[in-house]
Amino acid sequence: MLVIRGGRVLDPAGGTDRVQNILVDKGKVVRTISPRTQIPREFRGADEIDASGRLVVPGLIDIHVHLREPGHEYKETIATGCAAAAAGGITAVVCMPNTEPPNDNASVTEFMIQKARAHGGVIVHPAGAISAGQKGETLAEMGDMKAAGAVAFTDDGRPVMNAGLMRCALEYAGGLGMPIISHCEDLALKGRGQMNEGANSTRFGLRPIPPQVEEIMVARDIALCELTGARLHLAHVSAEASLRHIRAAKKRRIRVTAETAPHYLWLDDGAVANYDTNTKVNPPLRSQSDVEALRRALRDGTIDAIATDHAPHSPVEKEVEFEVASPGMIGLETSLGLVLRLVNENVITLKRAIALMTSGPARAMGLPGGTLSPGADANVTIIDLDREWTVDPASFASKSRNTPFAGWQLRGRAAATVVRGKVVYRDGI
Amino acid sequence: MKTDKGPATFGHKHLLGIEQLAAEDITLIMETADSFKEISTRTIKKVPALRGKTVINLFYEPSTRTRTSFEIAEKRLSADSINIAVSTSAVVKGESLKDTVKTLMAMQPDIIVMRHQNGGAPHFLTQIVDASVINAGDGIHEHPTQALLDLFTIIEKKQAVKGLVVTIAGDIAHSRVARSNILCLAKMGATVRVAGPPTMIPAGIQKMGARVFHRFEEACQDADVVMMLRLQTERQAEGLFSTLREYNRLWGLSARMLRYAKKDAIVMHPGPMNRGVEIDPEIADGSRSVILDQVENGIAVRMAVLYLLSGGTGDITE
Ligand SMILES: [Zn+2]
Numbered sequence: 205m206l207v208i209r210g211g212r213v214l215d216p217a218g219g220t221d222r223v224q225n226i227l228v229d230k231g232k233v234v235r236t237i238s239p240r241t242q243i244p245r246e247f248r249g250a251d252e253i254d255a256s257g258r259l260v261v262p263g264l265i266d267i268h269v270h271l272r273e274p275g276h277e278y279k280e281t282i283a284t285g286c287a288a289a290a291a292g293g294i295t296a297v298v299c300m301p302n303t304e305p306p307n308d309n310a311s312v313t314e315f316m317i318q319k320a321r322a323h324g325g326v327i328v329h330p331a332g333a334i335s336a337g338q339k340g341e342t343l344a345e346m347g348d349m350k351a352a353g354a355v356a357f358t359d360d361g362r363p364v365m366n367a368g369l370m371r372c373a374l375e376y377a378g379g380l381g382m383p384i385i386s387h388c389e390d391l392a393l394k395g396r397g398q399m400n401e402g403a404n405s406t407r408f409g410l411r412p413i414p415p416q417v418e419e420i421m422v423a424r425d426i427a428l429c430e431l432t433g434a435r436l437h438l439a440h441v442s443a444e445a446s447l448r449h450i451r452a453a454k455k456r457r458i459r460v461t462a463e464t465a466p467h468y469l470w471l472d473d474g475a476v477a478n479y480d481t482n483t484k485v486n487p488p489l490r491s492q493s494d495v496e497a498l499r500r501a502l503r504d505g506t507i508d509a510i511a512t513d514h515a516p517h518s519p520v521e522k523e524v525e526f527e528v529a530s531p532g533m534i535g536l537e538t539s540l541g542l543v544l545r546l547v548n549e550n551v552i553t554l555k556r557a558i559a560l561m562t563s564g565p566a567r568a569m570g571l572p573g574g575t576l577s578p579g580a581d582a583n584v585t586i587i588d589l590d591r592e593w594t595v596d597p598a599s600f601a602s603k604s605r606n607t608p609f610a611g612w613q614l615r616g617r618a619a620a621t622v623v624r625g626k627v628v629y630r631d632g633i
Numbered sequence: 634m635k636t637d638k639g640p641a642t643f644g645h646k647h648l649l650g651i652e653q654l655a656a657e658d659i660t661l662i663m664e665t666a667d668s669f670k671e672i673s674t675r676t677i678k679k680v681p682a683l684r685g686k687t688v689i690n691l692f693y694e695p696s697t698r699t700r701t702s703f704e705i706a707e708k709r710l711s712a713d714s715i716n717i718a719v720s721t722s723a724v725v726k727g728e729s730l731k732d733t734v735k736t737l738m739a740m741q742p743d744i745i746v747m748r749h750q751n752g753g754a755p756h757f758l759t760q761i762v763d764a765s766v767i768n769a770g771d772g773i774h775e776h777p778t779q780a781l782l783d784l785f786t787i788i789e790k791k792q793a794v795k796g797l798v799v800t801i802a803g804d805i806a807h808s809r810v811a812r813s814n815i816l817c818l819a820k821m822g823a824t825v826r827v828a829g830p831p832t833m834i835p836a837g838i839q840k841m842g843a844r845v846f847h848r849f850e851e852a853c854q855d856a857d858v859v860m861m862l863r864l865q866t867e868r869q870a871e872g873l874f875s876t877l878r879e880y881n882r883l884w885g886l887s888a889r890m891l892r893y894a895k896k897d898a899i900v901m902h903p904g905p906m907n908r909g910v911e912i913d914p915e916i917a918d919g920s921r922s923v924i925l926d927q928v929e930n931g932i933a934v935r936m937a938v939l940y941l942l943s944g945g946t947g948d949i950t951e
């Protein structure tokens with residue numbers, strides 16, 4: 205039993221924003237009560253967290269994470285990735301299947317879930333592969349993976365270039381009631397591209413990637429989503445051009461959802477100036493006008509979720525020439541701080557920010573949680589909104605350090621992370 | 634004791650690109666190169682300016698022309714120079730640039746001259762070595778010594794560069810020579826035009842100081858300098874042009890095309906040339922061509938750069 209006492213409870217999905225005590229038993233929220241109401245007798249003597257002066261929200265959910273295990277444990281393991289998530293206030297993650305071997309069958313799915321349970325921290329929901337070996341040729345065993353606990357299917361890391369196969373994947377997954385996550389990238393148009401196309405790519409002498417590389421696949425997959433009536437989720441949307449298609453599709457009630465990542469909301473392609481390989485990411489950092497368009501899309505609901513695309517890499521992949529470096533950056537431990545910075549700078553409201561990290565991602569993936577309603581899993585994030593801190597990769601719980609945000613001054617970070625009633629991270633509370 | 638008007642020093646440790654240079658830096662290199670060119674007319678062409686200094690020429694791409702030019706420049710300055718080419722080094726076995734360079738640091742080089750297929754590789758190199766780094770061409774990014782020797786040649790032939798119209802034609806998008814030349818010429822007050830099919834013009838090139846033309850005749854109109862770029866024939870497979878025959882007809886520098894330029898216009902090419910593709914043989918070998926002067930001036934300009942980066946001053950007689 206646990207009582208989270210005296211915090212400002214903000215639950216966008218449940219419509220709550222006031223000081224409340226949260227009563228937790230057997231890993232579930234029993235109910236939230238007014239601080240003036242007496243704590244029920246059965247909860248006296250229960251563990252308590254004093255959350256007064258803090259913000260208490262449904263556990264944050266990050267639906268796009270690369271945990272690298274099995275196969276690339278030198279970059280991250282399920283245990284270190286989960287510890288990083290907990291330190292970032294994140295209570296559940298959806299992990300991508302591009303491991304080695306890839307998560308394209310039930311035994312890998314089970315392995316991931318087992319490893320996460322053994323670690324005993326945040327909840328890991330594996331996303332299975334769309335195609336066997338992520339080769340884009342034949343469908344993977346989605347039914348088996350669903351039975352083993354997979355929550356969605358994607359070939360993330362690469363696109364499904366064959367539209368015929370993508371159609372079948374949407375239909376097949378749709379039949380199982382599961383969403384397809386699309387990594388939108390037209391490889392033929394991308395060619396050997398290294399960074400966003402524009403005056404900066406010309407100046408830095410790096411081959412360009414036009415935003416249409418993403419837009420074309422977003423448009424294609426929305427068309428296939430309409431054709432099949434299945435659920436489509438668009439990963440890491442980075443381009444203004446893509447947003448126009450998503451907005452129009454939503455207006456027509458096509459079942460599409462979309463995420464973007466904190467780095468697309470804070471950095472533009474000028475950040476590549478010094479060939480810092482930590483700024484190399486896929487899709488690439490875009491122009492300032494894309495950044496602004498994405499910020500608007502957070503407000504108007506075109507974007508449903510903020511997810512990190514946490515992509516750990518070691519110095520082997522990053523302390524190399526820009527063109528040789530692997531794309532990707534870590535994000536679990538900076539995501540909340542960077543989103544709260546959007547709130548601090550009045551880009552979005554606090555309520556919207558929390559919705560984008562809780563109920564929005566839960567709905568996009570069809571996951572339980574994202575709310576503190578009675579009966580929900582007691583996944584709770586307690587946030588110190590006033591805590592000022594500096595991003596220091598050396599202090600990260602993640603095994604990797606590849607972030608372009610080192611040295612950023614942020615305000616607001618997780619004070620405690622509670623998963624199914626158990627405190628898995630605690631800092632100054 | 635230095636007087637107020639002592640010889641100018643070069644305030645840079647590296648030469649990564651023209652982008653980092655101010656017009657005064659470029660002028661100092663030109664003046665220094667002038668003095669070195671004079672030396673190369675003497676019977677004894679060697680000066681002791683870099684005696685005891687070690688220079689490594691680290692070439693990840695084969696380039697006989699640029700490597701030889703640097704090597705001669707280093708020898709004339711009495712430096713100890715070492716050539717490391719991709720085919721003879723461990724690089725072929727998949728060794729990373731970082732590991733290769735750490736091994737080279739055992740030789741305690743003062744300067745590393747690097748040619749690399751990736752844009753930004755010399756910038757990365759500066760983060761892992763103490764030596765001065767000279768970019769001898771990085772991917773499609775910059776090739777600063779080429780732009781400097783081109784500028785030197787233009788000034789030699791035209792006395793000044795300010796106000797001249799310089800047309801650069803060909804695959805601008807994939808040309809480090811074009812990027813460095815655009816920056817350099819614009820900084821020195823020339824009017825820079827770039828010309829090529831739209832497939833070969835990169836986004837936002839205007840921001841670097843060039844005006845874009847899609848018809849070669851218009852681009853050549855009243856030009857003082859026409860600079861042709863080497864066509865990489867593999868660009869055909871990428872869809873950047875149709876056939877060599879058509880490319881030559883639309884974008885090859887012929888006698889007919891050159892008539893649009895000023896009567897005393899000079900013709901340049903960084904080499905190696907595809908005769909009959911981007912330049913007709915009679916133009917390449919004709920009286921307006923300064924292509925061999927470019928090669929010769931490359932040595933003096935590279936001597937100047939090596940000398941200034943080693944702490945030399947504008948006055949080489951001291
Ligand atoms: Zn992806």
Ligand SMILES: [Zn+2]
Nearest residue numbers: 300360361513
């Ligand atoms: Zn991803």
